[in-house]
Amino acid sequence: MAITPTFSARPRVLVVGGGYVGLYTAFNLQKKIAKTGGIVTLIDPLPYMTYQPFLPEVAGGNIEARHAVVSHRKHLKHTELIQGSVTSIDHENRTAVVAPANGGENFELPYHDVVMAAGAITRTFPIKGLAEAGIGLKTIEEAVALRNQVLSLIELASTETDPAKRARALTFVVVGGGFAGIETIAELEDMARAAVKLNDRVDQSELRFVLVEAMGRIMPEVTEAQALWVVEHLRSRGVEVLLNTSLDNAEENNIKLINLPDKSVAQQFDADTLIWTAGVMANPMVRSTDFPIEPRGRVSVNVNLQVNGEFGVVPNAWAAGDVAAVPDVTGGLPDGTCVPNAQHALRQAKRLAKNLWASRFNKPLKGYKHKNLGAVAGFGQWKGVAKIMGIQLKGAPAWVAHRGYHGLAMPTVERKFRVLMDWFITMFTGRDMAQLENLEAPRATFVAAATPKPKPAAAAPVEAPKAEAKEEATAGK
Structure with a gap:
């Protein structure tokens, strides 16, 4: 019923x-x-x-x-x-x-x-391959999947012997130079370098991070001087910041970038990670x-x-x-x-x-x-930029302001407490570097164990030698 x-x-x-x-x-x-x-x-x-x-x-x-x-x-x-x-x-x-x-x-x-x-x-655009190769950062599920993907690709690359496949796994592209894109590439770059420190088979120089922004500057919410400082800061960390550049194609994870406005090819390379944060x-x-x-x-x-x-x-x-x-x-x-x-x-x-x-x-x-009253952004541990009531901050002071503001803005006392505890623990233990695998197919291991194994084929019976063969063998002696 x-x-x-x-x-x-x-x-x-x-x-x-x-x-x-x-x-x-x-x-x-x-x-x-x-x-x-x-x-x-x-x-x-x-x-x-x-x-x-x-x-x-x-x-x-x-x-x-x-x-x-x-x-x-x-x-x-x-x-x-x-x-x-x-x-x-x-x-x-x-x-x-x-x-x-x-x-x-x-x-x-x-x-x-x-x-x-x-x-x-x-908000997306009709770019070939974007739907198949890209991932956004608008939901908690996307954030978790992205974290697991970056850590898994570093692990995969550590045992990959093909140079092209290895470079593809260790290349991470973010499209969009607003707050979401800048904070995302900064946090992931910080995490990836920490992960590589724990893996002797990957060198820091192999990591490649590319930020793509169609406009001539990033982060319109801060002053132009601060935006220029952020670009310099990211580049000092090895991030390639490409302004006046747009994603033209991403089919089969081959990233084709073009210069604006002449639409000439800027770069073309393979990347297993393409993150889209270019607006809503x-x-x-x-x-x-x-x-x-x-x-x-x-x-x-x-x-x-x-x-x-x-x-x-x-x-x-x-x-x-x-x-x-x-x-x-x-x-x-x-x-x-x-x-x-x-x-x-x-x-x-x-x-x-x-x-x-x-x-x-x-x-x-x-x-x-x-x-x-202003804007705050965090770029990983003790790094950030902020503009609060006309006061410009960068580095550790901006990072503290970023955490202070968002800690207060997080809804409910219960959630504020949980987030503050996460931050407190991370200051002493570092980031959580464990990736979770097979979230999309959590039953795969159980299904494999519970599926009956096919019985081995019975061995063919051995035939007894024929009488004629025995006689011939005797005659030959």
């Missing part, structure tokens, strides 16, 4: 997405909405929120993977949680269609208010709604974080974070909207929750306004 899941019939605040905006919106509203007889429902394909600024450190072995995510069920105890994806929204009729993560049948879910918090996905785009599911969408594919909102279209405010509809075109009154992107980053998403979520609650009582709403 099939069991049909039941969902609350109370007036619902539907939160679409469980990232920064979804987690904080649900957390700040769940008890208040419950006291008024309603319920907050959060829908996300994953059962956790990922603190993405920590992904480079997870990939580099400084932070345990599970400590960089926040469990929805543990911290949203007064929220109705549904693991699945919202495939479409009919706001005129206040219904959403949900596809369960376990593959069950889609169902409709009614709501009173909706919060679009679906975030962003990795709003979750395309928003196009399956009846909300107004601006040219960049984001939901149009006003400063109060209300969905706002050609005919004014859309009642009972809210949006924030990377999926929303939030006006930035302090100056952000060239189109006057907020930069898609964690700093804005965390603060917008808190403002959205307050405004949604105030709207229930017809109280005045407050517009979102946040002046960026």
Whole structure:
């Protein structure tokens, strides 16, 4: 007998997405909405929120993977949680269609208010071979896989006798010179060199790291002088920094790079590791709604974080974070909207929750306004760059500022404590250098052991010598 899941019939605040905006919106509203007889429902394909600024450190072995995510069920105890994806929204009729993560049948879910918090996905381009050869750094799973891959390739190269295959295994390419790309290549370079120190069969000079950036500078969030310092710093560590350069082809792991704008071939080589961090785009599911969408594919909102279209405010509809075109009154992107980053998403979520609650009582709403106080980035142990309230830092002071900021920004006290303990232990023991193998096929060893072995073929019976053969043998004597 099939069991049909039941969902609350109370007036619902539907939160679409469980990232920064979804987690904080649900957390700040769940008890208040419950006291008024309603319920907050959060829908996300994953059962956790990922603190993405920590992904480079997870990939580099400084932070345990599970400590960089926040469990929805543990911290949203007064929220109705549904693991699945919202495939479409009919706001005129206040219904959403949900596809369960376990593959069950889609169902409709009614709501009173909706919060679009679906975030962003990795933005890619139609480059041949990218889908087959590349890996992003947007999820915790990608960070873990990347860490294991780098360490496994170093181990593989240590026993490889073919020079071409050895060089291919020890070549690591990162496309994208923003914060994610710079921190990723720096952390992986740090980890790879530490791993090579433990392996006598690989020399440090064999490691090759290549950073590819299409623009003429990296890290637009810091000053030009700091960006130049970062380039010099990476090059001093042996990282090849290629500016005004683009990935043209990656078929069969053959990396073809071209110069911009003349599109001449810059370099061409083989690499087993290609990491793509060249930007993000709003979750395309928003196009399956009846909300107004601006040219960049984001939901149009006003400063109060209300969905706002050609005919004014859309009642009972809210949006924030990377999926929303939030006006930035302090100056952000060239189109006057907020930069898609964690700093804005965390603060917008808190403002959205307050405004949604105030709207229930017809109280005045407050517009979102946040002046960026600066930026911090870590490049491995005791290395980093920062710009805080106009003060420029680099090296160890910037690294301390980076850890201080993100330690405070990490959601929930429980997760802060776990991350701080990871950092504390790493200061004395170093990075965790153990790679985990066969995560994609964990049952392979058991299946091999449990599969009956074929029985050896029975030996053919030995025939007795014929009488004629015996006589001939006797006659020959």
